[in-house]
Structures are given as structure tokens and as C-alpha cells.
Amino acid sequence: MHNNIKEFREMFGFSQRELAVRLNVSRQTIISIEKGGYNPSLELAFKISKIFNCKIEEIFIFED
Numbered sequence: 001m002h003n004n005i006k007e008f009r010e011m012f013g014f015s016q017r018e019l020a021v022r023l024n025v026s027r028q029t030i031i032s033i034e035k036g037g038y039n040p041s042l043e044l045a046f047k048i049s050k051i052f053n054c055k056i057e058e059i060f061i062f063e064d
Helices: 005-011 016-023 027-035 042-051
Strands: none
Touching: 005 016, 005 027, 016 027, 016 042
């Protein structure tokens, strides 16, 4: 699954650490998600979309 977290994070002016704190996860989790090495749980995906005030589909792109 591809994601646009880095782009949204930078657009909102958040560092990886700041986003991790807001989501109550580690910075390493944010790094892994951004690199595509980790797909977040549905709950975490909803939290991310809420922080960026957008739909999950705008952040996470499912690729068959």
C-alpha cells in the first residue's frame, strides 16, 4: 500500500517526532509507515486522517 503521509506531514509542518507524539506511537513507526514497510491498523489510519482532516483514501492508496 502506498501512502502520502510524508507529504501531508510536511504540508502541516510536523516533524516525524511531532506526528508520532500526536498519534501516541514511536517515531520509528512513522518512519516505517512513510517508507511503506509497515501498514498501520485501521484505528491508526483513522487517527492519521483525523489529524490531517482528510479521508483515509487521500493518505493511503491501495495497490493490487
